[in-house]
Amino acid sequence: MITKVKHGIAGAFILISLLLSIYVNQNWLWFTAFVGANLLQSSLTNWCLMDIILKKFGLRDSAKTCC
Secondary structure (H helix, E strand, O other): OHHHHHHHHHHHHHHHHHHHHHHOOHHHHHHHHHHHHHHHHHHHHOOOHHHHHHHHOOOOOOOOOOO
C-alpha cells in the first residue's frame, strides 16, 4: 500500500511542478529535480522520508503484514 501511494505522490509532484513551470515560473523545475534526486537516492539507499511520513498517517506496507 505504501509503495503505491508513494509512487502516486511522486508522480503527482512531478506533473504538478512541470505544469507550474510552464504556466507560472521555470524555477519550479528545481522542485522536479529535487523529487527526481530523492527517487534516485531512495533507490540506492532503501531509505525514504515519505515512507516515514506515510507510516505516521497510519498506512502500512501490505507486503510486510500477514493476515
